[in-house]
Amino acid sequence: MATDKELSDFLKSVEKRAFKRTVYAVRSDDSALDIVQDAMIKLAEKYADRPAAELPLIFQRILSNATMDWFRREKVRNALMSNMSDFDGAEPDGDFDLLETLHAVEGSLGAESASDAVSRAQILRLIDAQVAELPGRQREAFLLRYWEEFDVAETALVMGCSEGSVKTHCSRAVQALAKALRAKGITP
């Protein structure tokens, strides 16, 4: 059973990422805060007796479900519905060189001078914006797999899809981000 401290530490460690992930999905700070709060309370009420090691997976699942519930409510109210399509975006370009983009990103983010710091901040904002622009399922897979650092099986469990789908979503997300960054001039 997770102790109060373990639960508190876990929530503290995850709350900002959870908020950001939800903002990407619902595009509203207030709604995202409500959703994260609901997810936290549900975790605390229903699963506080579970071992601390199980909390991350359970919390992400609750958060995903709470976000889906929000979309359902919004749909009922005829509000703006974000694109949650599975297979949006172009097919990955086989000749596209990810290594070049990786070097460009590593070079840009590793910069140290004052002018480089400004450009670094711009690149961070750009990456943030491009992640927000990803199709919903791709973004969710990308964030769970590489930001929350879940493995493929855990990501599939949270998303309620197959491991193959997770790999496809992640790959497409990375391709799309790399392509978008190159289009914005992030090159080695």
Add this chain to the structure above:
Amino acid sequence: MTASSRSTDRPAVEARLALRLAGSLNVTTGSLPPEVNERLRFAREQALARARDARRVAAAGAHSTVGMSASGALLLGSYRPWLQRAAAFLPLLLLLAGLMLIQQWQLREQVLAAADIDSLLLADALPPTAYSDPGFAEFLRSDPQP
């Protein structure tokens, strides 16, 4: 780098790039507005308070089960939720039983009252048919002879 080695390394490069991009999100997430941080802190505290309540309720439930005798726990322990649910319907059942009892009692009172009237009519010297005789009704309305 050859085309074949590129295709072999592709998943690794993709993963490295993904981790680098995801890592950069930590930087932007670290600088959230203070009001957002405050609301997240409030949400966390609310959640922790609920967790404490849930634990307290669970502990109280466990304690009440432990408080029973061994045979009582054996007998009632596993049926406790069922009994609790059944107990919720007990007042309703009592109310229905009471209403049925009152109805039966009133019916019995009516029957007894009718029986009393019938027995008085039959025991009287005046035959019951006299009450349907118009002449007798007129006799009753008329003034008694001086």
